[in-house]
Amino acid sequence: MPENTLSVTDNRTGKTYQLPIEHGAIRALDLRQIKLDADDFGLMSYDPAFTNTACTRSTITYVDGEKGILRYRGYPIEQLAESSTFLEVAYLILHGELPDSAQLRAWTDDIIHHTFLHENIKTLMEAFRYDAHPMGMFISTVAALSTFYPEAPDIFNLENRMYQIKRLIAKVPTIAAFSYRHSRGLPYVYPDNDLSFTGNFLSMMFKMSEARYKVPPALEHALDVLFILHADHEQNCSTNTMRSIGSSQPDPYSALAGAAAALYGPLHGGANEAVLRMLNQIGTVGDVADYIRRVKAGETRLMGFGHRVYKNYDPRARIIKQVAEEVFAVTGRNPLLDIALELERIALEDDYFVSRKLYPNVDFYSGIIYQAMGIPTTMFPVLFAIARTVGWLAQWQELLQDPEQRIARPRQLYLGKGHRDYLPLAQR
Ligand code: CMC
Numbered sequence: 001m002p003e004n005t006l007s008v009t010d011n012r013t014g015k016t017y018q019l020p021i022e023h024g025a026i027r028a029l030d031l032r033q034i035k036l037d038a039d040d041f042g043l044m045s046y047d048p049a050f051t052n053t054a055c056t057r058s059t060i061t062y063v064d065g066e067k068g069i070l071r072y073r074g075y076p077i078e079q080l081a082e083s084s085t086f087l088e089v090a091y092l093i094l095h096g097e098l099p100d101s102a103q104l105r106a107w108t109d110d111i112i113h114h115t116f117l118h119e120n121i122k123t124l125m126e127a128f129r130y131d132a133h134p135m136g137m138f139i140s141t142v143a144a145l146s147t148f149y150p151e152a153p154d155i156f157n158l159e160n161r162m163y164q165i166k167r168l169i170a171k172v173p174t175i176a177a178f179s180y181r182h183s184r185g186l187p188y189v190y191p192d193n194d195l196s197f198t199g200n201f202l203s204m205m206f207k208m209s210e211a212r213y214k215v216p217p218a219l220e221h222a223l224d225v226l227f228i229l230h231a232d233h234e235q236n237c238s239t240n241t242m243r244s245i246g247s248s249q250p251d252p253y254s255a256l257a258g259a260a261a262a263l264y265g266p267l268h269g270g271a272n273e274a275v276l277r278m279l280n281q282i283g284t285v286g287d288v289a290d291y292i293r294r295v296k297a298g299e300t301r302l303m304g305f306g307h308r309v310y311k312n313y314d315p316r317a318r319i320i321k322q323v324a325e326e327v328f329a330v331t332g333r334n335p336l337l338d339i340a341l342e343l344e345r346i347a348l349e350d351d352y353f354v355s356r357k358l359y360p361n362v363d364f365y366s367g368i369i370y371q372a373m374g375i376p377t378t379m380f381p382v383l384f385a386i387a388r389t390v391g392w393l394a395q396w397q398e399l400l401q402d403p404e405q406r407i408a409r410p411r412q413l414y415l416g417k418g419h420r421d422y423l424p425l426a427q428r
Contacts, residue, residue, distance in 0.1 A: 013036060031045060068312035075098075089231055128179075128182060135270075135382050139261050146250075146257075149253070168393060179382065231387050231390045239391060241262035256392055269384040276368070304364030314360060
């Protein structure tokens with residue numbers, strides 16, 4: 001019997017098959033040879049929500065959910081958060097290697113000089129209702145960008161593709177900040193190319209009448225770390241959407257708008273907004289135990305807890321907890337932190353959460369920091385989207401370079417009615 005194979009016996013026919021195992025997986029298509037007879041379609045695997053299906057080989061991000069490990073291109077997230085910057089990490093994720101100083105200078109320069117939006121985009125954003133959710137504005141505006149760059153669909157031209165990638169990374173903070181200013185009825189602030197990527201974002205968010213916004217260094221650093229932590233997370237819901245849309249080969253703006261829409265939901269990037277709503281709803285530390293009782297009774301969920309992959313403490317949550325202290329040293333302590341800490345303390349001792357391996361995830365503490373920085377809850381998923389744009393684009397690029405990838409098209413198990421004839425209305 002050859003090693004690295006799986007023997008499968010079909011008890012319906014008594015036949016045995018040898019399926020090759022590569023990288024710890026069998027190919028689902030190898031199951032198709034397993035048939036009852038020549039007319040049979042062949043065996044499929046059934047995996048709603050892709051809980052045990054690898055849809056790609058990837059070299060970008062490594063997650064070990066059992067051990068709580070996250071690495072970008074091999075580098076541990078803890079080291080990147082400690083020593084790197086968001087733009088350097090963006091280069092690493094997209095190019096596979098850390099830049100040397102000339103490469104980093106050129107990359108930073110390129111990004112910073114693409115931060116402006118076409119004035120018509122501004123007009124388009126102005127057309128939204130005064131109280132439009134910034135995430136809705138973000139998704140629509142990113143999609144609208146595709147109409148400004150008619151060359152963008154030429155995705156197999158490497159130079160052109162990299163141009164669109166830089167444009168997107170550079171412009172998403174501007175779109176994000178404009179959507180915030182719009183929802184506040186404030187004038188839009190144009191990018192300041194003398195500031196860092198993160199400093200410029202803070203300036204576009206918070207600059208008022210002063211000639212130059214003074215970026216608070218602690219907040220600039222904290223936000224940069226948060227962007228690093230959110231930059232990629234392998235095949236999550238929104239990345240899968242980016243790849244799925246990307247597989248039909250549209251321009252990256254259209255694909256990225258779809259990915260951002262997938263991020264918006266409360267089970268994914270909208271969770272940080274939901275955490276804040278939950279903490280406000282709980283109200284006081286004394287009410288935490290009752291909330292936990294309701295979660296265990298199945299009446300509600302503990303937002304910011306649990307993860308499809310992490311069955312251990314999310315390493316990003318641990319780093320965010322440290323960042324929170326740095327931010328609170330400047331802004332003052334967010335009182336919601338005490339409720340969050342008490343929730344975490346009770347949950348980590350309670351058998352309901354322990355037995356289900358439910359730990360705080362990246363979104364449990366990030367919202368508390370954003371709120372302390374003066375960022376409203378509706379902006380939380382938008383901030384997530386700014387950082388994740390890098391991951392979406394790297395995964396999209398990997399997809400386009402992968403000769404095994406074709407248009408994404410899952411199968412189904414049809415359990416509906418068999419053939420039946422149409423009845424005219426009068427006979428029903
Ligand atoms: N609160 C209470 N119970 C939970 C929670 C939670 N947050 N998460 C999972 N469970 C329970 C769930 O009820 C189920 O219990 P049982 O086996 O008795 O039915 C069990 O744990 C397994 O849960 P699941 O829903 O099958 O797990 P999943 O892998 O499908 O869902 C998740 C993962 C993240 C959607 C889920 O844990 C959740 O809804 N968490 C809250 C939302 C959240 O914080 N999302 C952010 C994810 S991290 C940032 C990102 O990447 O977007």
